[in-house]
Every structure is written in C-alpha cells, then in structure tokens.
Amino acid sequence: MAEPSTAAVDVADNSGDEPLTAQADQSTADGVAKNRERDTDSDEAQGSGGTGRPGKSSAPELHSGHKLARRYRLEDCVTRLDGFSSWRAVDEKLRRAVGVHVLPADHARARSVLAAARSSALLGDPRFVQVLDAVEENDVVYVVHEWLPDATELTTLLASGPLEPHDAYQMVSQVASAMAAAHREGLAHLRLNPNAVLRTSSGQWRIRGLAVNAALRGVVSSTPQRTDTEAIGALLYASLTQRWPYENDAYGLSGLPKDIGLIAPDQVRAGIHRGLSELTMRALVNDGATASRHEAACTTPEELVKAIGDLPRIRPPEPAFTAPPEYQRTTYQQGSYGRSSARPRDTQVVPTPPPPLQSRTGKALKWAVSALLIAALGLGSWQLADALMEQGDSSDGTNQTQTTDDGDKASTAPKPVQPIKIEDAREFVASGSAQHPNDVGLTYDGKSSTYWRTASFHAGPSLAPYKPGVGIVYDLGSERDVSAATIGLHYSGEHTTVDLYAADSLTPASLDAMKKIGGATTTSASATVKVTKPVKTRYVLVWLTALPYASGDQYSDAGYKQAITDLGFTG
Numbered sequence: 001m002a003e004p005s006t007a008a009v010d011v012a013d014n015s016g017d018e019p020l021t022a023q024a025d026q027s028t029a030d031g032v033a034k035n036r037e038r039d040t041d042s043d044e045a046q047g048s049g050g051t052g053r054p055g056k057s058s059a060p061e062l063h064s065g066h067k068l069a070r071r072y073r074l075e076d077c078v079t080r081l082d083g084f085s086s087w088r089a090v091d092e093k094l095r096r097a098v099g100v101h102v103l104p105a106d107h108a109r110a111r112s113v114l115a116a117a118r119s120s121a122l123l124g125d126p127r128f129v130q131v132l133d134a135v136e137e138n139d140v141v142y143v144v145h146e147w148l149p150d151a152t153e154l155t156t157l158l159a160s161g162p163l164e165p166h167d168a169y170q171m172v173s174q175v176a177s178a179m180a181a182a183h184r185e186g187l188a189h190l191r192l193n194p195n196a197v198l199r200t201s202s203g204q205w206r207i208r209g210l211a212v213n214a215a216l217r218g219v220v221s222s223t224p225q226r227t228d229t230e231a232i233g234a235l236l237y238a239s240l241t242q243r244w245p246y247e248n249d250a251y252g253l254s255g256l257p258k259d260i261g262l263i264a265p266d267q268v269r270a271g272i273h274r275g276l277s278e279l280t281m282r283a284l285v286n287d288g289a290t291a292s293r294h295e296a297a298c299t300t301p302e303e304l305v306k307a308i309g310d311l312p313r314i315r316p317p318e319p320a321f322t323a324p325p326e327y328q329r330t331t332y333q334q335g336s337y338g339r340s341s342a343r344p345r346d347t348q349v350v351p352t353p354p355p356p357l358q359s360r361t362g363k364a365l366k367w368a369v370s371a372l373l374i375a376a377l378g379l380g381s382w383q384l385a386d387a388l389m390e391q392g393d394s395s396d397g398t399n400q401t402q403t404t405d406d407g408d409k410a411s412t413a414p415k416p417v418q419p420i421k422i423e424d425a426r427e428f429v430a431s432g433s434a435q436h437p438n439d440v441g442l443t444y445d446g447k448s449s450t451y452w453r454t455a456s457f458h459a460g461p462s463l464a465p466y467k468p469g470v471g472i473v474y475d476l477g478s479e480r481d482v483s484a485a486t487i488g489l490h491y492s493g494e495h496t497t498v499d500l501y502a503a504d505s506l507t508p509a510s511l512d513a514m515k516k517i518g519g520a521t522t523t524s525a526s527a528t529v530k531v532t533k534p535v536k537t538r539y540v541l542v543w544l545t546a547l548p549y550a551s552g553d554q555y556s557d558a559g560y561k562q563a564i565t566d567l568g569f570t571g
Contacts (some may be wrong), residue, residue: 062087062102068142068270069135083107084216088147092313095466096458097147098132101216102140109218110141116215117143123185127178129198129208143212146355150552151198151206154235155251158194158242165273166238169314170198172232172279174205176308179228180301182210188224190214194233195253201552225300232304233283240265240272267521275311282307303507420482425474426506427452428541430468440472443567451490451565453555454547460560461495461546468511469499471543474569475506479538482517483571490563493548494526500529503539514541521546540569 037399062085066074072089079086084103091098103110124130133144151477154171163171175197179189189196191213198206214220237245244253245262256263262284266277278295283304285297298304311436379392422444427437435454454470463469476482482502489496498521501514508514517537520529544562550559 067092068100068102068140069137071442072098072142072144074100082112082217083255084109089144091144092333094458098148099145099147101143101145101212103216105136105139105141107141107323109215110136112218113143113212113215114141116211119187120211123182123187123210125178125181127174127206128205128210129206131212141353145155145208145212148198148206148557150201150558154194154197154199154239157199158238159252162242162269163239164317165240165276166314166316167309168236168273168276170203171199171205171239171306172236172276173305173308175207175235176232176301176304178205178207179232180305183225183228183301187211188221189228189231190219190221190224191217191336192228194235194253197235201551201558204554229298229301229304232301233280233298236276236280237265237284240276240280241268243268245280276314277305279304279311306474314487340355370374395438417483418571420480420567420571421476422474422567423512424506425472426475428471428473428508428543432467432509435470443564444474446566448488448566449564451488453490453563454544454561456552456556456561457547458559461497461548463545463547463560469543469545470540472564473503473506473508473539473541474567476538476540476569479536480569481534481536482531482540482569483534484528484570485518485540486566486568486570487527487529487542487564488566489522489525490565491548491550491561492523493550495521495523495546496544496548496562497521497546498527498529499543499545500531501541501542501543502535502537506539508539508541511543523548542567 010564051488062074062077064074064076068074068089071091073092074089076088076089078088078099084101084107087100087102089098089100090096101113103113107113114134114136117131120128121131121134129146129148131143131145133142135142135144162168164354166226175192181200182188187210189207189210190208192207196207196209196213198208200206234245236252237243238251238531242253244255246248247255247258249255253558256268262281265280266274266279282295291384295307298307425440425443427434427440436452439450439452443452457463457467482500485498485500487498497519499519500517501511502517515535516537517533517540518529518531520527542564544564547560547562549560550558
C-alpha cells in the first residue's frame with residue numbers, strides 16, 4: 001500500500017481569506033485536519049464567490065477502519081471542515097489506494113457535489129485526477145477519486161525556488177490545454193491554485209478537483225472561463241518568481257509589496273524569460289492589470305492556449321558537464337617509491353645514452369640474427385606445406401570410403417531454423433476486461449518503438465488469483481512446426497513469466513481447451529520460449545501470468561505491468 005501523500009489527495013482548500021476579485025465564503029473547521037498545509041491555504045485571485053456557510057447538518061461519525069459500500073476502507077483523515085471530510089482510503093476490491101470525500105446527505109452542498117463529481121467523471125481526460133465513483137447511500141454522500149502517490153504539488157516544488165523556464169512553459173501549456181478541453185465540455189474548476197496542480201514522476205502535469213473542489217466549498221462564478229484563465233496566470237507568475245501575484249501571502253509564497261500594484265514577473269526577478277513574463281500579464285489582465293506591449297488580454301483558456309502556441313519553443317536546459325579531476329601521478333608510479341624526491345634546483349641533467357647496436361659489432365650481430373630468422377621461416381614453411389599435402393591425401397580417401405559405405409547416413413547437420421510469418425492476432429480474455437485489443441498488431445509490425453501493453457495491476461508479480469493471465473493468440477496462416485518464440489519486452493525486473501499454448505482457433509473458448517507447449521521466466525527485457533515437445537499448430541497463444549513492477553508513465557500508473565514488442569516464431 002502506498003504511503004500517505006498530500007499530492008494524491010483531491011481535497012478542497014481550507015482558508016478563511018478573501019479573494020481580491022470576489023468574496024469567498026468564510027469557513028470554519030469542525031474538526032482538526034491531519035494535513036496542516038490544507039489549513040493554511042488561501043483563496044486569493046481565484047475570481048469566484050461563495051454561497052455562504054452551509055446550513056447545519058449532522059456530520060457522519062467516521063473513523064479509521066470504517067468501510068463505505070463494504071469496499072472503501074477509510075485510513076487517514078486529511079481534511080475535515082464545513083461538515084465534510086476527505087480521507088485516504090483503500091479500495092479492497094481492486095487493492096489500490098483512493099481518495100474519498102464524505103459529507104451528510106442532508107448537507108446543503110450534497111446535491112451540487114454529486115452533480116459536479118458525475119460531470120467530471122464523464123470527461124475522462126487523463127490530464128485530470130479522475131473521479132472513480134459518486135454515490136449516495138445510508139444518509140451519506142461520498143466521492144471516490146484517484147490517488148497519485150508519485151505526484152508532487154506545485155506548492156512543494158516552489159518551496160525550493162522558481163521553476164526553470166522550460167518547466168514553467170510545460171506547466172502552463174499542459175494546464176491551459178487541459179482547462180480549455182474541460183470548458184468545451186461545460187466544466188470549470190474555479191479553485192485552480194498551486195495545491196491543485198501536480199507533477200508526476202514522468203514529468204506530466206495533472207489537475208485535481210475539477211468542478212468538485214468548487215462544489216465542496218460552494219464556490220460559483222458568473223465568468224468561469226475568465227476565472228480559470230486568471231488562475232492559470234497566477235500559477236505561471238508564481239512559477240517564474242516564487243511570489244504570489246497579489247498583496248496577501250498564500251500557498252507558502254510571499255505576496256507582492258503593498259501599494260505598487262501588479263508588476264510584470266521580469267520586474268520582480270532578473271533573468272526571467274521575456275515571452276513567459278508577457279504571457280503571464282496577458283492572463284492576469286482580468287484583475288485590472290494593463291496588457292503588456294498592448295497585446296490583447298487572454299480571457300479564456302482557449303485564447304491562452306493560442307497565445308502559448310505563438311511563443312518560440314523553449315528548450316530544456318543543457319545538462320551540466322563536470323570535467324573529470326586531473327590525473328595525479330604518484331611517487332610510486334614515477335619509480336621513486338620510498339625515496340624523497342630531489343628539489344627542482346638540485347636536479348641534474350642525465351646524459352642520453354646512444355641508440356643500441358650502432359657500433360660495427362652491433363651491426364654484424366643484427367645481420368646474423370636476421371639471417372637465422374629467414375632460414376627458420378623457410379624451413380617452417382616447407383614442413384607446414386608437406387604436412388598439409390599428406391593430410392589432404394588421407395582425407396580424400398576417408399571421404400570416398402564414407403560415401404561408398406554409408407551414403408546419406410554420414411550427413412548429421414541440423415535442419416536450419418526458419419522464421420514463421422504471422423498472419424493475424426487477437427487478444428485473448430480469460431476473465432475480466434480486455435487490455436488493449438486494438439494494439440495487438442504492434443507486437444509484430446517490425447518496429448521496436450511500438451508495442452501492446454497490459455493494464456497496471458496493484459498486485460504482483462503473479463496475477464493470480466485476481467486474473468489468470470493476459471495474452472494474445474497469433475494466427476500462423478497454416479499448421480506449422482513451432483519450435484520457439486522470441487519476445488521483446490518493454491519492462492525488465494522481477495519478473496515476467498510467459499507460457500505458450502497451442503490453440504484450435506483465433507478465438508479459443510477457454511484456457512483449459514488449449515495445450516501448453518512451453519514456458520519461461522525472465523528478469524530481462526526479452527524472453528525466448530522453447531517448445532518442449534515438437535508440435536504442429538496454426539494458432540499459438542502467448543500468455544503472461546506474472547509481470548514486473550514499473551513506475552508510472554504517460555500511459556499508465558505505477559504497478560505490475562508489461563508490454564510486448566518484436567515478437568516472432570521459428571519452426
């Protein structure tokens with residue numbers, strides 16, 4: 001189970017400050033949150049108003065170990081305020097960590113929270129932390145969402161200093177494009193701040209709390225696109241300057257000095273990228289700033305995406321090269337080990353000896369040695385040629401005898417291994433859901449960069465008993481003698497187990513209806529499975545029953561997973 005991580009919890013900010021653009025609700029905690037960082041957040045520059053304090057409602061009696069729907073076991077309470085609480089929990093059915101918001105069904109915001117969660121879940125955009133479930137039962141409303149233990153909040157990243165220009169560019173580009181997609185579907189965030197933006201271990205930026213955070217706090221806005229655009233501008237301002245673009249301190253960042261107004265980032269800190277500084281001011285113009293260089297203000301995420309696209313590409317910084325230390329010769333290497341070296345002023349010049357064998361006696365000795373070598377080489381060559389001729393005569397006689405007496409029995413050369421062409425393939429699903437059936441052709445397209453991948457499982461390496469395995473059935477075109485399969489694997493580590501089965505069709509009825517013909521276990525990025533007994537078949541199932549653990553990437557979360565590429569059969 002993953003350790004608790006504030007970066008994975010999609011909770012509403014707990015704040016009592018007022019935003020500069022609109023009044024926000026003054027919330028009072030009804031319990032003590034374990035995550036004190038949530039109790040010090042602020043609402044500056046979010047451009048949203050609150051609906052006021054909710055009516056009194058009976059908060060559900062919850063504690064660690066409490067189960068919802070006989071499935072979600074509550075572990076740690078992260079936030080408790082305004083009659084609702086947020087928890088780190090465990091989905092015991094899928095054996096994974098999740099986050100859960102819980103509030104009474106008679107809470108004034110229960111209906112709006114349910115509606116916001118269900119709308120957010122329908123978006124299905126991987127750039128947002130996904131809502132997994134939204135349920136009302138037993139007088140309780142709860143919302144279940146993803147838990148990202150490998151992600152880091154922007155608040156934490158900025159605690160050590162401003163971002164590099166390339167990182168800031170990637171952040172604003174990905175966040176703006178994600179919010180533009182959400183607004184096209186009629187969804188707004190309204191609580192977009194450094195606590196709501198996360199960077200995963202693979203370098204991707206994700207947004208949590210879409211629509212749900214605002215519903216939990218009762219935040220609404222008559223201009224949602226403008227509100228979210230200004231919030232993105234504030235995120236970029238903080239990323240470039242490590243300052244919050246308003247007078248009040250917020251999110252662990254110092255605000256701007258009072259009575260000077262909103263100044264451009266490149267006036268706050270030297271060396272800031274000029275294009276990003278101007279882009280920031282175009283997004284923050286919504287709060288009354290003057291557009292830089294008379295450029296039009298960006299009032300929607302879509303306009304901000306277009307402005308980002310007009311910027312010259314910002315390249316990542318070159319890796320720093322550290323020169324190796326200069327080689328130091330020791331006194332032992334100089335041949336004076338155990339002796340003190342003479343001072344430079346006492347060094348005596350040693351006369352260079354004459355080249356060897358330059359006298360008349362030396363020259364005569366060289367000619368004699370050369371003559372002896374030539375004679376030895378000639379004698380050796382003659383003996384070698386004589387031995388080869390005798391060996392050739394004896395071998396000819398032997399070959400004639402073998403041909404006469406044994407005929408074809410003398411030939412014991414093994415049959416050459418022939419590659420078998422794959423005609424078609426289809427994913428085989430023994431139980432549960434399919435993995436990525438549309439990608440099976442990528443396993444034999446001849447490209448190492450393409451592959452079919454499994455889902456990311458939370459238990460492993462063995463998939464049993466939760467799933468018997470995952471794999472692909474291959475059509476060889478006709479019945480062929482299969483001797484082995486070579487499989488390229490995307491992930492290495494402990495460990496991958498691959499079995500081969502002879503199938504009767506491209507869509508076999510079950511695993512029990514097939515015959516196992518080979519298997520192998522490997523910790524490397526490739527596997528060779530040899531057929532234990534000769535078999536003739538047209539259809540072969542490549543079946544994975546154990547997968548190594550790998551970290552998260554842009555396609556899947558961390559877990560036990562594998563991907564197949566460059567697969568081939570030989571006969």
